[in-house]
Amino acid sequence: MNTKAYALYKKDFNSELRTRYAVNSLAMFIIVAISVILFSIGNEKISQSLTGGLFWVVIFFSAMSGLSRVFVSEEERGTSLALHLVAAPSTIFSGKLLFNVILVFCMNIIIAFLYSMLFEAFIIRNFSLFAVSFILGNIGLAVASTIIAAIISKAGAKGTLYPVLSFPILLPLILTSVQLTLLANQGAGFGDAKFELAIVFCYDVIILTGSYMLFDFVWKD
Amino acid sequence: MSNYSVEAVELNKTFGRRLIFKNLNFEFEDKGIFGISGANGSGKSTLVKIIAGVISPTQGKIIHKEDHKEIPPENLHNYIGFVSPYLVLYEEFSAYENLSYFARIRGVELNKEKIDYLLNEFLLFDRRNDFVKAYSSGMKQRLKFIFALMHSPKLIILDEPTSNLDDKGKESVYKIIESESKTSIAVIASNEKSDLAICESIIELEKFKNNKMNHS
Amino acid sequence: MAWKIFLFILLAFVSVAGVAFPIVPVPHTWYEFPLIPGLKENAKIIFFHVPTAWLSVVAFLMSTIYSFRYLKNKNLDDDAKSYAAAQLGIIFTVLATVTGAVWAKFAWGSFWSWDPRQTSIFALLLIYGAWFALRSSIESEEKKATLSAVYSIIAFLTVPFFVFIMPRIMLGLHPGAEEIDPSKGRIVQSSSPVVDFKMNANMQLIFFLSLIGFTILYFWMWQLGYKSILYKDRINKHSIRD
Numbered sequence: 001m002n003t004k005a006y007a008l009y010k011k012d013f014n015s016e017l018r019t020r021y022a023v024n025s026l027a028m029f030i031i032v033a034i035s036v037i038l039f040s041i042g043n044e045k046i047s048q049s050l051t052g053g054l055f056w057v058v059i060f061f062s063a064m065s066g067l068s069r070v071f072v073s074e075e076e077r078g079t080s081l082a083l084h085l086v087a088a089p090s091t092i093f094s095g096k097l098l099f100n101v102i103l104v105f106c107m108n109i110i111i112a113f114l115y116s117m118l119f120e121a122f123i124i125r126n127f128s129l130f131a132v133s134f135i136l137g138n139i140g141l142a143v144a145s146t147i148i149a150a151i152i153s154k155a156g157a158k159g160t161l162y163p164v165l166s167f168p169i170l171l172p173l174i175l176t177s178v179q180l181t182l183l184a185n186q187g188a189g190f191g192d193a194k195f196e197l198a199i200v201f202c203y204d205v206i207i208l209t210g211s212y213m214l215f216d217f218v219w220k221d
Numbered sequence: 222m223s224n225y226s227v228e229a230v231e232l233n234k235t236f237g238r239r240l241i242f243k244n245l246n247f248e249f250e251d252k253g254i255f256g257i258s259g260a261n262g263s264g265k266s267t268l269v270k271i272i273a274g275v276i277s278p279t280q281g282k283i284i285h286k287e288d289h290k291e292i293p294p295e296n297l298h299n300y301i302g303f304v305s306p307y308l309v310l311y312e313e314f315s316a317y318e319n320l321s322y323f324a325r326i327r328g329v330e331l332n333k334e335k336i337d338y339l340l341n342e343f344l345l346f347d348r349r350n351d352f353v354k355a356y357s358s359g360m361k362q363r364l365k366f367i368f369a370l371m372h373s374p375k376l377i378i379l380d381e382p383t384s385n386l387d388d389k390g391k392e393s394v395y396k397i398i399e400s401e402s403k404t405s406i407a408v409i410a411s412n413e414k415s416d417l418a419i420c421e422s423i424i425e426l427e428k429f430k431n432n433k434m435n436h437s
Numbered sequence: 438m439a440w441k442i443f444l445f446i447l448l449a450f451v452s453v454a455g456v457a458f459p460i461v462p463v464p465h466t467w468y469e470f471p472l473i474p475g476l477k478e479n480a481k482i483i484f485f486h487v488p489t490a491w492l493s494v495v496a497f498l499m500s501t502i503y504s505f506r507y508l509k510n511k512n513l514d515d516d517a518k519s520y521a522a523a524q525l526g527i528i529f530t531v532l533a534t535v536t537g538a539v540w541a542k543f544a545w546g547s548f549w550s551w552d553p554r555q556t557s558i559f560a561l562l563l564i565y566g567a568w569f570a571l572r573s574s575i576e577s578e579e580k581k582a583t584l585s586a587v588y589s590i591i592a593f594l595t596v597p598f599f600v601f602i603m604p605r606i607m608l609g610l611h612p613g614a615e616e617i618d619p620s621k622g623r624i625v626q627s628s629s630p631v632v633d634f635k636m637n638a639n640m641q642l643i644f645f646l647s648l649i650g651f652t653i654l655y656f657w658m659w660q661l662g663y664k665s666i667l668y669k670d671r672i673n674k675h676s677i678r679d
Contacts, residue, residue, distance in 0.1 A: 007325035018313045078309035086327045088295040168563040172598035214587045221276045237578030
């Protein structure tokens with residue numbers, strides 16, 4: 001089961017290397033989004049809470065530009081039938097999720113790196129808290145975006161619908177993650193953040209379970 | 222003897238509230254070539270997709286059995302080979318890469334001898350490392366046969382198997398269907414006379430269309 | 438027929454009573470409401486605001502339940518029921534948002550202040566909006582039913598988070614919310630006069646009558662809604678045949 005999902009991930013990874021379906025637009029999107037923010041700020045000093053929020057704004061919209069690729073590219077090219085014929089739905093979902101998790105981590109590490117270089121107010125004072133909340137937040141983001149990507153790929157309406165459907169689902173995660181980023185930037189300890197961490201953890205578990213159970217219905221026409 | 226059987230029980234399919242076919246019952250056992258015929262839009266492709274477990278029927282069910290034990294739906298794909306015009310393989314990979322990825326996603330070791338034998342049989346061996354996007358439609362069709370047969374399926378479903386093929390290609394397809402049907406079940410959905418000529422029995426889908434649907 | 442007349446009388450009474458009964462400092466007769474410091478005449482909107490908010494939640498719940506049933510039974514009638522519930526749901530959600538915003542303008546000073554419940558109803562509006570956008574983008578009825586059912590269940594899974602996180606992230610203004618105690622600087626259960634909101638018996642009676650009346654109205658509208666969808670489907674099917 002795990003090796004099959006990994007094989008699917010490898011397939012997607014190599015296909016991505018050859019077609020650059022997601023990565024190019026994702027990279028450009030990150031650059032454009034961050035430079036727009038930098039231009040609009042100009043020489044103003046912005047507060048710490050604002051950078052925390054803007055950090056997640058960039059993450060959300062970058063995710064929306066790249067994460068639908070896993071399912072939309074299969075559906076657009078008509079290759080999903082071939083996948084149907086070689087693997088069970090749970091394998092498909094695991095493989096696609098693995099791809100998106102890795103993509104989200106790469107993307108967000110780059111965004112976090114650029115942020116700490118370019119924004120003076122974005123200083124991570126409690127790094128371990130930031131890391132833990134970052135990991136939990138990324139997993140939740142990847143899972144929710146993957147199941148929504150499956151839905152829109154079957155809906156046939158590609159680009160515009162994706163952020164529209166994802167935003168309400170991701171809203172609790174994003175609001176809590178903004179809060180956690182702010183706490184980490186202020187240097188708060190784990191004790192102050194345990195409620196938020198628990199929320200993000202529960203969100204991950206619930207969305208993951210729900211997605212696995214519902215994916216069969218989405219995948220089977 | 223393969224001890225494989227496929228049984229359809231009271232199969233109904235509607236798209237939205239439009240009826241495709243209803244009360245379809247049939248059984249394919251052990252081995253042989255079975256045909257499904259019907260005009261365009263009569264639901265041939267829908268029926269073969271339902272048999273393959275890719276879409277679900279509105280009512281009724283398809284039961285796949287091996288040695289009289291029902292196969293759970295999550296393992297069904299390992300028993301089925303499927304060829305159709307709307308099946309698409311990855312264009313950015315070569316034929317060989319396609320086959321090796323599909324084998325690994327299926328969770329089996331790539332059987333090199335079998336692949337090479339099939340590549341030879343379908344006249345693709347020399348082009349096995351070319352990208353699929355450089356293939357002609359006939360070559361793609363032949364590659365789909367290799368994709369369908371590489372894991373030695375018990376049930377081979379062929380939707381319009383000879384579309385895009387020249388006479389030589391058709392000959393080799395018929396030859397391989399004949400030989401596969403000695404050990405497994407082949408189901409052909411087609412309107413081509415020459416395709417249906419090799420079938421033992423034929424289901425005519427038009428008979429299962431009843432336009433008066435109950436409103437109750 | 439009789440219950441329709443009953444419903445008409447009930448809602449007519451609630452509307453008249455809710456708007457016209459006077460608010461006095463010390464109520465003497467049955468038709469007088471007590472004065473609530475900080476709310477004054479604004480208090481009357483509760484007879485209309487709370488039922489709409491309640492029904493927006495009921496409609497969302499019913500839509501999810503019928504989505505779930507559709508996935509189980511694959512019966513398009515369940516999808517029609519889910520759709521009819523969501524149609525009413527978005528109407529009541531908008532009504533709750535508008536009545537709430539009007540009330541907020543007079544009670545809290547601004548139309549919108551991202552109070553936890555305002556945020557939650559905003560999220561509910563977004564979910565409904567996304568749900569209808571999804572449905573309108575799909576041609577095939579079965580796909581439409583299946584995908585929107587899956588989406589509404591996923592959306593339903595996220596709703597509890599709004600209930601738990603929102604009060605933590607932002608301080609509430611609604612009754613029962615927490616607020617910062619200025620003397621101690623800690624978060625405490627709020628004790629402002631608005632929050633201490635006590636209804637007397639006759640106010641409660643009208644409140645619950647209104648709740649019951651609106652709920653019956655909702656179920657009636659829902660039934661009309663899904664039946665009309667079913668009839669429309671049948672007419673379409675016949676016209677294709679002929």
